[in-house]
Amino acid sequence: MDTNLKKTNIYAIYLGAFILILPLIAFFINAFSFRWFYPQLIPKELSLQAWVRLKLIPKEGLRSLDGFIDLWLSNPAIIKALVNSVTIGVIVTIVSIIIALPAARVLGLLNFRFKKLIIFIMISPTILPPIAFVLGLNINFISWGFSGSFWGVCLVHLVPIMPYVVLTMTGIFANYNPDFEHQARTLGANKFRTFYLITLPAIAPGMVVAALFAFLVSWSQYLLTFLIGAGKIMTLPLLVFSTASSGNPALTAAISIVFIFPAIVILFFTSKFVSGDSSATSGFGKL
Amino acid sequence: MSDLKISNLFKSFPGMDRPAVNNVSLDIKTGGLIAFLGPSGCGKTTILKMITGLFPPDSGDITLNNESLLPIPTEKRGVVMVFQNYLLFPYMNVNENVGFALKMKGMDKGEIDKKVKDMLELVKLPDIGNRRPKQLSGGQQQRVALARALISKPRLLLLDEPLSNLDAHLRDEMRELIVTIQQKLNVTTVFVTHDQEEAVLLADNIALIFDGELQSFASPKEYYESPINERAARFFGGVNFLKSTIKNQEIDTEIGALNYNQKNKKDLNSNHLLTIRPENIKISKTNTFKENYFSGIVTSIIFSGTNTRYKIKIKDIILDCSVQSVGNKEISKNDQVFVHLPEDKIWGMND
Numbered sequence: 001m002d003t004n005l006k007k008t009n010i011y012a013i014y015l016g017a018f019i020l021i022l023p024l025i026a027f028f029i030n031a032f033s034f035r036w037f038y039p040q041l042i043p044k045e046l047s048l049q050a051w052v053r054l055k056l057i058p059k060e061g062l063r064s065l066d067g068f069i070d071l072w073l074s075n076p077a078i079i080k081a082l083v084n085s086v087t088i089g090v091i092v093t094i095v096s097i098i099i100a101l102p103a104a105r106v107l108g109l110l111n112f113r114f115k116k117l118i119i120f121i122m123i124s125p126t127i128l129p130p131i132a133f134v135l136g137l138n139i140n141f142i143s144w145g146f147s148g149s150f151w152g153v154c155l156v157h158l159v160p161i162m163p164y165v166v167l168t169m170t171g172i173f174a175n176y177n178p179d180f181e182h183q184a185r186t187l188g189a190n191k192f193r194t195f196y197l198i199t200l201p202a203i204a205p206g207m208v209v210a211a212l213f214a215f216l217v218s219w220s221q222y223l224l225t226f227l228i229g230a231g232k233i234m235t236l237p238l239l240v241f242s243t244a245s246s247g248n249p250a251l252t253a254a255i256s257i258v259f260i261f262p263a264i265v266i267l268f269f270t271s272k273f274v275s276g277d278s279s280a281t282s283g284f285g286k287l
Numbered sequence: 288m289s290d291l292k293i294s295n296l297f298k299s300f301p302g303m304d305r306p307a308v309n310n311v312s313l314d315i316k317t318g319g320l321i322a323f324l325g326p327s328g329c330g331k332t333t334i335l336k337m338i339t340g341l342f343p344p345d346s347g348d349i350t351l352n353n354e355s356l357l358p359i360p361t362e363k364r365g366v367v368m369v370f371q372n373y374l375l376f377p378y379m380n381v382n383e384n385v386g387f388a389l390k391m392k393g394m395d396k397g398e399i400d401k402k403v404k405d406m407l408e409l410v411k412l413p414d415i416g417n418r419r420p421k422q423l424s425g426g427q428q429q430r431v432a433l434a435r436a437l438i439s440k441p442r443l444l445l446l447d448e449p450l451s452n453l454d455a456h457l458r459d460e461m462r463e464l465i466v467t468i469q470q471k472l473n474v475t476t477v478f479v480t481h482d483q484e485e486a487v488l489l490a491d492n493i494a495l496i497f498d499g500e501l502q503s504f505a506s507p508k509e510y511y512e513s514p515i516n517e518r519a520a521r522f523f524g525g526v527n528f529l530k531s532t533i534k535n536q537e538i539d540t541e542i543g544a545l546n547y548n549q550k551n552k553k554d555l556n557s558n559h560l561l562t563i564r565p566e567n568i569k570i571s572k573t574n575t576f577k578e579n580y581f582s583g584i585v586t587s588i589i590f591s592g593t594n595t596r597y598k599i600k601i602k603d604i605i606l607d608c609s610v611q612s613v614g615n616k617e618i619s620k621n622d623q624v625f626v627h628l629p630e631d632k633i634w635g636m637n638d
Contacts, residue, residue: 177374179372179374180374180376182336182339182361182368182370183368183370183374184376184387185339185340185341185362186341186361186362186364186367186368187362187367187387187388187391187435187436188387188388188391188392189387189391193391198376201378
């Protein structure tokens with residue numbers, strides 16, 4: 001390709017990235033500013049006021065290590081929401097992978113009648129709007145006593161998560177050769193060691209990607225948490241929405257940064273598994 | 288001693304109209320090198336997998352030293368299989384791959400390293416221990432797979448199509464290596480192949496399997512000289528078949544009456560089939576034969592180096608014969624020739 005054209009392409013990619021990042025920059029400025037109004041191009045003064053009001057950073061004069069610890073241990077709403085979001089996210093990620101593992105193996109390795117129909121039913125939560133099924137689900141959850149409970153929220157989060165996890169892991173198994181396991185067995189490895197030494201390393205990259213999806217889908221769940229949690233289980237998205245509706249831009253920006261922070265961190269550490277070179281979606285097939 | 292005995296083995300898979308393995312019984316003596324030969328999909332690999340325990344048979348038994356293998360889990364059978372595509376574990380280096388079975392036995396590291404080194408020398412790859420499988424050629428991968436299989440001194444070694452993924456010149460080398468190692472370690476070995484030449488060159492005995500059924504279990508020589516049926520004969524390169532009947536103790540074929548004196552003469556049905564290998568047919572322009580000769584017309588001549596192949600039409604039947612090229616220049620196309628089928632080289636089959 002002609003070098004000029006190549007350069008233009010690269011600039012186009014930079015421009016695209018810049019357009020995507022632009023709102024984030026505005027967020028950052030907003031979160032650390034005090035009264036930034038329309039005609040001003042940049043805020044007049046920087047301030048941590050929004051963070052103080054969120055109770056993530058102590059008031060001026062108390063910003064020592066003890067001050068931080070005291071503030072966080074007083075368990076403000078944002079800390080409660082963060083803890084809830086993280087624990088729910090981690091629990092449903094682990095549970096979804098354990099449930100998906102056998103299903104994905106069967107779907108990836110075997111062909112059977114109605115396989116396409118089963119896959120369609122499995123991915124249907126991604127097609128249906130959550131409101132369509134959550135109201136019905138809620139009636140059942142109320143009668144089972146799950147409504148307004150932590151475990152009820154975990155359970156309902158599995159609904160939108162499972163399709164992503166099962167499909168990602170099916171992709172791994174579609175290119176996976178189970179003869180590697182057979183080989184290990186004939187060489188004297190029992191079933192447990194075969195799984196641990198042979199299967200797990202082969203599917204690990206794919207599992208990382210599946211876990212990433214699972215955690216992020218759970219992390220950003222608003223409606224399901226709101227309805228099934230019945231307002232008793234406060235997670236970060238719920239707090240983001242209620243803060244945003246209060247109409248303070250600095251506060252909204254600050255809490256939004258807290259909200260997107262884990263997504264950025266996770267992507268940063270796992271990007272090598274999501275790229276095309278990874279064996280995440282190919283098992284041993286590419287090796 | 289590890290005599291392998293397979294008795295009345297059956298295995299079906301859903302969606303198949305015939306059993307994948309249909310009533311197979313075999314006795315394999317210790318130290319033997321045995322081939323399971325048959326076209327692809329005939330059930331030979333399925334039998335191997337049942338011997339390793341990766342599939343359970345529907346019925347029948349597999350015993351090693353008079354002890355049934357069926358209740359023993361795969362990892363404790365002492366039966367190692369080398370798969371067709373070698374399956375070296377990609378994230379382990381060669382040393383770790385070869386030492387895998389010993390590690391599973393809980394042997395200590397120093398001892399494993401020493402045995403791995405010896406084993407790699409045996410397969411003539413002493414200096415590649417730290418490489419990854421991806422960095423090896425196909426032939427090297429095959430040797431590493433063999434070393435990995437043999438390191439734990441298995442009671443039985445199973446090879447699935449050991450030569451089919453290799454280039455022609457590597458094949459000869461690998462074939463010799465397999466025979467040498469097999470004799471040196473005296474491990475009973477069963478290998479699966481669809482290539483009759485490979486089976487003949489390697490094996491002491493060949494189990495011929497068609498459609499899940501064992502046709503016969505015999506030495507390579509017997510398949511050439513006295514095949515059990517037409518299909519077996521064709522699989523081993525037989526091309527000449529004559530429909531024939533018995534009338535008053537006389538054998539009458541499509542091309543005329545024949546003398547036939549093989550040991551199975553009394554077992555032949557009245558309608559049967561005679562076969563003779565192309566290299567056993569003699570031809571001549573002048574009639575020097577006393578019996579079992581017919582006259583025919585040469586319809587084609589194909590020179591292939593050492594031998595020349597003639598197609599000769601006798602009545603409506605075309606016989607292939609292969610004659611040493613040296614000293615046979617006088618026969619040309621459309622010549623009338625006399626064809627002799629030596630009595631001791633003809634073989635009769637019932638189907």
